[in-house]
Structures are given as structure tokens and as C-alpha cells.
């Protein structure tokens with residue numbers, strides 16, 4: 816009887832030892848899982864942030880490229896229009912001839928804050944060389960008939976000499 820009691824005590828003791836050992840193992844395992852989860856969450860957050868930053872940088876770069884190439888194409892188109900419509904017969908890019916150079920026109924418009932589109936539509940007075948406006952006036956019949964797109968290209972070309 817005494818022996819059995821000791822055995823029962825022994826078994827109980829062992830099971831307590833095993834259980835607490837299991838608990839400790841489980842706690843340690845949980846801690847490892849939690850750490851792993853945290854690491855994964857941090858990793859995901861860093862990855863997301865990097866992706867967001869990458870996207871933002873790409874957006875800015877794309878816009879910059881668009882701005883440069885877009886302008887370059889407008890300027891090319893504007894120059895072609897100036898050539899086709901005889902503007903370059905009286906206007907050189909950098910030197911005064913019959914009319915003021917486009918550089919002089921561009922700088923004057925920038926300085927005075929003029930609206931070149933309005934002038935070319937016949938809705939604003941000459942601000943560069945009003946005394947010679949009669950020579951330029953006939954050309955407004957050409958520019959007045961141009962589409963908004965063509966006029967935008969033409970003024971972008973002229974203003975590129977600012």
C-alpha cells in the first residue's frame with residue numbers, strides 16, 4: 816500500500832514535470848512564432864514602402880520625361896508650322912530681319928506677360944513692335960484659322976527662345 820502511494824506520487828510528480836516542460840516549450844515556440852510574425856510584418860511593411868517609393872519615383876521620372884519629350888515634339892511641330900505658313904520668311908530665330916527675331920518676341924512676351932495665342936487670334940494688341948504691326952497684321956488671317964492644337968505648338972516653338 817505504501818509502495819503504491821509512492822508510485823502514485825512519483826507518477827504525479829513526473830506528469831507535473833512533463834506538463835511544465837511542455838508548457839515552457841509551447842511558450843518558447845509561441846515566442847518564436849510571434850517574433851517570426853513580427854519579422855514578416857516588418858518585412859512586408861518595408862517591401863510595401865519600397866514599392867510605394869519606387870512607384871512614386873517612377874511617376875516623377877515618367878512625368879519629367881513626358882514634359883521634356885512632349886515639349887520637344889510641340890517645338891518640332893511648331894517649327895514645321897512656322898515654316899509651312901511662311902512665318903520664317905520674316906522671322907529668324909535669333910536675328911532681326913523683316914520682323915523681330917523669335918528670341919526677341921519670346922523674351923518680350925515673357926517680360927511683359929503677354930498672351931501670344933490671343934495676339935495670333937487677333938484678340939490682343941501687338942506688344943513687341945506696334946509701329947510695324949501693319950506688316951504682321953496680314954498673317955493673322957492665317958493664324959486665326961489654325962486649330963487650337965496647331966496654335967499651341969506654334970506658340971510653344973516661339974516661346975522656346977525665351
Ligand code: HEC
Pocket residue numbers: 897900901902903904905906913914915920931934935940941942943944945946947948949950951954957958969973
Ligand atoms: C511679312 C513679314 C511677316 C510674316 C510673314 C510674319 N510676320 Fe510676324 N511680325 C512681322 C513684323 C514686322 C512684326 C513686328 C510688328 C509687331 O510687333 O506686330 C511681327 C511680329 C510678330 C509677333 C509679335 C507680335 C507682338 O505682340 O508685337 C509674333 C508673335 C509673330 N509676329 C508671329 C508670326 C507668325 C506665327 C507668323 C506666321 C504665321 C508670322 N509672324 C509671319 C512680320 C511678319
